Amino acid sequence: MSALISTVRASLSYRGREGHWLWLLHRVSGLGVLLFLILHVAGMSSAFISIEIHDRLLEMYKTPLFSIGELALAFGLIFHAVNGTRIAILELKPELWQKQQLATRLAIIIVVLLAAPTIIIMALGSINAFFGPAAGH
Amino acid sequence: MIKVHLKIKRFNPEKDKKPWWGEYDVEVEPTDRVLDAIHEVKWNIDGTLALRRSCAHGVCGSDAMRINGRNRLACHRLIRDEIQNGQITIEPLLGLRVIKDLIVDMEPFFAHYRSIMPYLVNDTDPGPRERLQSPEDRARFDDTTKCILCAACTTSCPSFWARGEYVGPAAIVQAHRFIFDSRDQGAAERLEVLGDSNGVWRCRTVFNCTEACPRGIEVTKAIGEVKQAIATGKVR
Numbered sequence: 001m002s003a004l005i006s007t008v009r010a011s012l013s014y015r016g017r018e019g020h021w022l023w024l025l026h027r028v029s030g031l032g033v034l035l036f037l038i039l040h041v042a043g044m045s046s047a048f049i050s051i052e053i054h055d056r057l058l059e060m061y062k063t064p065l066f067s068i069g070e071l072a073l074a075f076g077l078i079f080h081a082v083n084g085t086r087i088a089i090l091e092l093k094p095e096l097w098q099k100q101q102l103a104t105r106l107a108i109i110i111v112v113l114l115a116a117p118t119i120i121i122m123a124l125g126s127i128n129a130f131f132g133p134a135a136g137h
Numbered sequence: 138m139i140k141v142h143l144k145i146k147r148f149n150p151e152k153d154k155k156p157w158w159g160e161y162d163v164e165v166e167p168t169d170r171v172l173d174a175i176h177e178v179k180w181n182i183d184g185t186l187a188l189r190r191s192c193a194h195g196v197c198g199s200d201a202m203r204i205n206g207r208n209r210l211a212c213h214r215l216i217r218d219e220i221q222n223g224q225i226t227i228e229p230l231l232g233l234r235v236i237k238d239l240i241v242d243m244e245p246f247f248a249h250y251r252s253i254m255p256y257l258v259n260d261t262d263p264g265p266r267e268r269l270q271s272p273e274d275r276a277r278f279d280d281t282t283k284c285i286l287c288a289a290c291t292t293s294c295p296s297f298w299a300r301g302e303y304v305g306p307a308a309i310v311q312a313h314r315f316i317f318d319s320r321d322q323g324a325a326e327r328l329e330v331l332g333d334s335n336g337v338w339r340c341r342t343v344f345n346c347t348e349a350c351p352r353g354i355e356v357t358k359a360i361g362e363v364k365q366a367i368a369t370g371k372v373r
């Protein structure tokens with residue numbers, strides 16, 4: 001446990017460059033999506049136990065807190081997929097390492113290009129659902 | 138001369154329960170090295186400050202430390218390049234036990250170094266002359282001959298912080314220097330060591346090591362080449 005704490009502390013205090021922070025975000029997003037997946041499958045399985053619990057869970061998903069969580073999930077997935085592709089390419093072609101700064105910037109640009117519209121559309125949809133004319137239905 | 142406020146992380150396990158920040162004001166030239174500022178503290182302000190250094194010219198590899206949060210050689214960095222708002226922060230390397238102040242226990246680091254057989258392995262008779270090699274074959278591993286075993290790379294690696302058993306970038310660089318040497322015959326044995334669970338596959342391609350290396354060695358690339366040699370079984 002103390003090894004975990006000292007590793008987390010070192011990871012946050014070392015002033016690495018982009019690669020360091022992308023690595024941290026890759027791990028956090030990977031574990032975050034994994035956590036979601038576990039809860040997701042558990043939530044879906046609740047239908048086997050009781051349709052009532054299942055329905056109540058589905059109602060819960062329609063609250064603002066979960067809508068914000070959905071945005072984080074969408075960003076996490078997009079980031080993880082794009083950054084994971086960057087890592088895989090660099091792993092397979094070590095000779096490309098000199099372009100790693102470029103690869104990092106490209107990955108960030110692609111993430112922003114994909115995530116920005118996704119998050120805006122999702123957020124607008126949620127805002128409409130919560131505050132729009134049909135709110136509460 | 139300019140004034141520099143030095144913040145140095147101090148820890149004497151015989152006296153201190155926890156590390157603490159020593160703060161010192163020194164006057165140095167902007168073109169002095171960070172090491173000169175530390176000497177100013179040790180020689181004129183507080184002689185109990187403990188650090189390693191020997192050559193003071195970036196050759197021996199003994200004064201790697203964390204300067205403004207990044208692994209650097211103190212004798213390699215100029216004051217004017219490191220000073221931020223009149224201040225420079227200095228800490229010991231991460232991931233190795235602090236013996237005192239800026240001195241860490243390098244033994245685990247050197248144990249990893251020894252584990253990859255950092256010497257030429259070749260039992261054939263070289264004859265009356267040295268073993269010859271073409272300039273191209275020599276160039277193949279030129280980059281990794283430059284390592285001075287300062288540990289800046291290994292102690293900048295998140296995988297090493299998380300697991301001290303990971304051989305670390307420096308040992309892989311040293312292994313690379315022999316694996317890709319046409320005169321050497323120990324590649325299979327070294328790849329065996331580096332292919333196990335504490336070998337190259339702990340590398341997450343973070344590039345902290347490449348960024349930290351004071352010799353400008355392409356550390357992540359060397360690790361990538363060793364990964365490929367293990368994955369394909371071919372040493373090229």
Ligand code: HEM
Binds near residue numbers: 034084085087088342
């Ligand atoms: C969408 C396609 C995906 C791609 C291209 C991808 C790619 C990658 C790559 C290349 C790594 C290795 C990172 C490294 O060596 O530093 C990785 C790690 C990881 N991935 Fe993914 N992944 C994807 C989807 C997912 C999903 C859906 C989950 C969770 C359910 C996930 C969870 C993780 C975790 C937990 C790690 C370990 C993180 C670490 O070692 O720091 N990934 N991923």
Ligand code: HEM
Binds near residue numbers: 042044073077
């Ligand atoms: C917030 C966005 C998401 C929504 C609204 C959603 C909704 C659903 C629904 C309604 C089902 C049941 C489908 C059926 O049984 O016919 C399902 C199944 C599933 N989803 Fe998602 N999903 C989302 C995100 C994800 C993500 C990001 C992953 C992967 C990391 C994922 C993985 C799965 C898997 C593996 C199943 C099948 C397992 C099961 O039914 O329990 N989902 N999802």
Ligand code: SF4
Binds near residue numbers: 286290306307353
């Ligand atoms: S590869 Fe560079 S950073 Fe690592 S030990 Fe050798 S000289 Fe130091």
Ligand code: FES
Binds near residue numbers: 198199210
């Ligand atoms: S004192 Fe020798 S490398 Fe800095």
